[in-house]
Amino acid sequence: MFLHALQEHFGFISKDAVEWTASKLGLQPINVHELVTFYPMFRQEPLGRHQIKVCRTLSCALAGAHQVRTFFCKRVGLDPHKHGPQTTSDGHYTVEFVECLASCGTAPVVMVNETFHEQVTVEKAEQILAGCRAT
Amino acid sequence: MPLAATLVEKIRIQIDGRDVEVPKMMPDWQGKLQPTTMLQACQQAGVEIPHYCYHPKLPIAGNCRMCLVEFGTPMMGPDRKPILNEDGTPKIAKSVLPYEPGTPRGAIGCATAISPGMEIYPNSPATKQMREAVLESLLINHPLDCPICDQAGECKLQEYSMQHGQATSRFVEAKVHKPKQVDLGPRIMLDDERCILCSRCVRFTRDIAGDDALGFVNRGSYNTLAAFPGREFDNNYTLNTVDICPVGALTSKDFRFQMRVWFLRETKSLCTSCGTGCNVVVSSREEKVYRLEPRENDAVNSSWMCDAGRLNYKWIGREDRLTRLGGSRLKACTWTGGAREVAEGLRTARPGTVAIIASARQTNEELYWLKKIATRLGAESDSIPRVGEGDRLLVSADKNPNSNGARLTGICGPLLGMKLAGIADGIRSGSIRTLIVFGEDVTRHGISAEMLQRLDLLVVSDILPNQTTRLAHYLLPGCAPAEKMGSFVNVNGRLQKFLKALEPREDARPEIEFLMELLGLLGAPQPARSVEGSFNQMAKEIPALAGLTWSSLGDTGATVQI
Numbered sequence: 001m002f003l004h005a006l007q008e009h010f011g012f013i014s015k016d017a018v019e020w021t022a023s024k025l026g027l028q029p030i031n032v033h034e035l036v037t038f039y040p041m042f043r044q045e046p047l048g049r050h051q052i053k054v055c056r057t058l059s060c061a062l063a064g065a066h067q068v069r070t071f072f073c074k075r076v077g078l079d080p081h082k083h084g085p086q087t088t089s090d091g092h093y094t095v096e097f098v099e100c101l102a103s104c105g106t107a108p109v110v111m112v113n114e115t116f117h118e119q120v121t122v123e124k125a126e127q128i129l130a131g132c133r134a135t
Numbered sequence: 136m137p138l139a140a141t142l143v144e145k146i147r148i149q150i151d152g153r154d155v156e157v158p159k160m161m162p163d164w165q166g167k168l169q170p171t172t173m174l175q176a177c178q179q180a181g182v183e184i185p186h187y188c189y190h191p192k193l194p195i196a197g198n199c200r201m202c203l204v205e206f207g208t209p210m211m212g213p214d215r216k217p218i219l220n221e222d223g224t225p226k227i228a229k230s231v232l233p234y235e236p237g238t239p240r241g242a243i244g245c246a247t248a249i250s251p252g253m254e255i256y257p258n259s260p261a262t263k264q265m266r267e268a269v270l271e272s273l274l275i276n277h278p279l280d281c282p283i284c285d286q287a288g289e290c291k292l293q294e295y296s297m298q299h300g301q302a303t304s305r306f307v308e309a310k311v312h313k314p315k316q317v318d319l320g321p322r323i324m325l326d327d328e329r330c331i332l333c334s335r336c337v338r339f340t341r342d343i344a345g346d347d348a349l350g351f352v353n354r355g356s357y358n359t360l361a362a363f364p365g366r367e368f369d370n371n372y373t374l375n376t377v378d379i380c381p382v383g384a385l386t387s388k389d390f391r392f393q394m395r396v397w398f399l400r401e402t403k404s405l406c407t408s409c410g411t412g413c414n415v416v417v418s419s420r421e422e423k424v425y426r427l428e429p430r431e432n433d434a435v436n437s438s439w440m441c442d443a444g445r446l447n448y449k450w451i452g453r454e455d456r457l458t459r460l461g462g463s464r465l466k467a468c469t470w471t472g473g474a475r476e477v478a479e480g481l482r483t484a485r486p487g488t489v490a491i492i493a494s495a496r497q498t499n500e501e502l503y504w505l506k507k508i509a510t511r512l513g514a515e516s517d518s519i520p521r522v523g524e525g526d527r528l529l530v531s532a533d534k535n536p537n538s539n540g541a542r543l544t545g546i547c548g549p550l551l552g553m554k555l556a557g558i559a560d561g562i563r564s565g566s567i568r569t570l571i572v573f574g575e576d577v578t579r580h581g582i583s584a585e586m587l588q589r590l591d592l593l594v595v596s597d598i599l600p601n602q603t604t605r606l607a608h609y610l611l612p613g614c615a616p617a618e619k620m621g622s623f624v625n626v627n628g629r630l631q632k633f634l635k636a637l638e639p640r641e642d643a644r645p646e647i648e649f650l651m652e653l654l655g656l657l658g659a660p661q662p663a664r665s666v667e668g669s670f671n672q673m674a675k676e677i678p679a680l681a682g683l684t685w686s687s688l689g690d691t692g693a694t695v696q697i
Contacts, residue, residue: 037352
């Protein structure tokens with residue numbers, strides 16, 4: 001609850017926040033750090049303005065989710081070989097894989113912030129990015 | 136049930152088709168009795184179950200899965216009585232997958248308690264298959280960099296690969312890469328790619344050292360051992376994690392890349408940095424010490440030692456070690472001649488004008504002969520206390536390794552250093568004309584250089600130069616503990632012996648040799664000719680040591696009354 005509240009307030013959980021939480025709970029910071037790094041919903045860095053979540057669960061993976069994520073990464077200047085969420089240095093984009101977004105029939109699916117995109121091809125991804133740039 | 140009955144109560148089980156009786160309860164990592172596990176039972180029966188995360192001195196984690204074994208338990212009828220085969224033997228239900236009764240299922244030996252009539256199959260095809268599978272999985276992301284790994288030669292991954300591994304890898308995908316050369320703290324370097332996540336180090340530092348500094352971050356195949364970012368893994372026991380790391384993940388910065396372990400000669404010895412006397416193994420090659428490691432002794436140090444003691448060996452190889460017979464009055468150039476000159480000088484000293492300052496860093500055997508010399512010369516003798524800071528685990532506040540030995544041999548009183556002021560006064564007033572000093576710089580303990588210069592005779596034995604050795608009329612170069620054998624009595628009265636790891640350099644000799652020689656030259660009978668003989672003779676004379684012999688001390692020593 002602590003950590004969720006902290007993330008809600010600051011947008012991410014900083015190193016200071018981990019240390020503060022540990023001291024409040026009478027733990028060593030490594031114990032809290034273990035937890036924060038274990039759960040992907042906890043963010044250790046501020047997110048980009050456009051958070052691009054690519055589903056990689058089975059249907060989407062089979063329908064080309066990896067190619068879609070690679071495309072996004074390359075287009076915004078991120079390393080597609082890197083693991084975990086990545087944010088561009090200008091803070092515009094965060095690209096990451098997520099688990100099932102519950103739309104397997106229209107795979108591959110992508111969520112940008114709260115907007116849902118279905119059957120995303122490379123061409124469609126290009127349009128999504130254009131949409132992001134427009135806002 | 137009374138404790139004694141629990142201790143002796145045995146359970147009959149079968150291991151590898153062999154009937155064995157093993158204790159029902161055995162001590163856990165804290166020494167508390169707990170139900171005996173399959174792994175312990177097999178060890179009792181002389182069958183080793185391979186394991187990584189299990190360590191007898193750490194809480195059980197059960198995460199490496201290497202100790203999986205197939206087992207079976209007697210089948211019970213509805214009347215809770217065993218169902219029997221036609222030949223009268225109990226029917227055994229082997230462990231199987233619940234949804235696939237044809238497939239054997241193992242249980243981890245380290246955390247599964249035995250029960251009466253249980254059968255353990257540590258060598259069955261199913262057990263072997265499980266081990267092979269676990270090992271293969273542990274090696275999937277391992278870098279296999281054995282040629283440049285410090286652990287090579289003493290690595291459990293290598294050992295078990297030899298027994299249960301496959302010659303080729305089936306893994307064609309890309310390995311996960313993790314941090315390498317992680318500077319975990321001032322003495323520890325971590326290679327996360329080699330780590331198999333057994334958590335021995337995490338448990339050690341949390342539950343033994345009391346410094347909850349390590350943990351696993353991230354998850355899945357990215358699971359990584361780490362300290363909190365920006366915090367150093369730095370307590371006085373960190374290097375024990377290198378010992379217990381079953382692979383080459385945690386390495387000692389001091390030992391890293393210094394020597395291949397298979398070239399090292401191992402000698403059972405003692406740490407001399409404080410009065411605890413942790414049992415150690417000295418690893419050396421060609422008269423050079425490369426590392427100290429703790430040696431298990433539950434009466435003293437369990438399986439651990441402190442970092443400060445472990446790294447306190449470099450002085451042995453110092454360039455300025457005293458290795459030549461010397462002193463301003465020495466005429467001879469051999470020990471025989473030198474000893475004769477010293478004996479001559481001592482013989483002419485009037486009784487009551489001689490004082491001896493011994494060191495509680497000397498062995499019991501040396502102090503025993505030194506005390507004989509003191510008696511022979513009618514000399515006052517004392518030793519020098521060395522007090523520092525202790526901790527709650529192993530470090531003693533007494534920085535002398537053998538204060539109790541000095542007390543027992545009578546070279547000093549119950550309080551070390553009580554007579555020092557008297558000896559200093561004697562020198563000042565001129566009543567003490569001869570001083571024998573062993574292994575101490577008396578100029579730092581109330582006897583100034585100027586006072587030493589007033590003496591008729593100053594005989595000094597030491598291993599490193601200091602103000603006192605520079606003023607010696609006769610300087611007799613001695614040995615570091617690693618260069619000789621002997622025994623110490625620790626702060627709790629544990630009498631322990633240590634063996635010689637290195638040859639003394641140049642003229643230097645074990646002190647006991649020239650002490651016995653000197654005593655002979657002074658006309659005293661001296662039946663013993665060796666360290667062992669000296670100990671046995673001493674044990675007959677000192678009541679606290681009654682009944683002990685050098686060989687009866689074994690590797691872990693004996694406790695004596697102080």
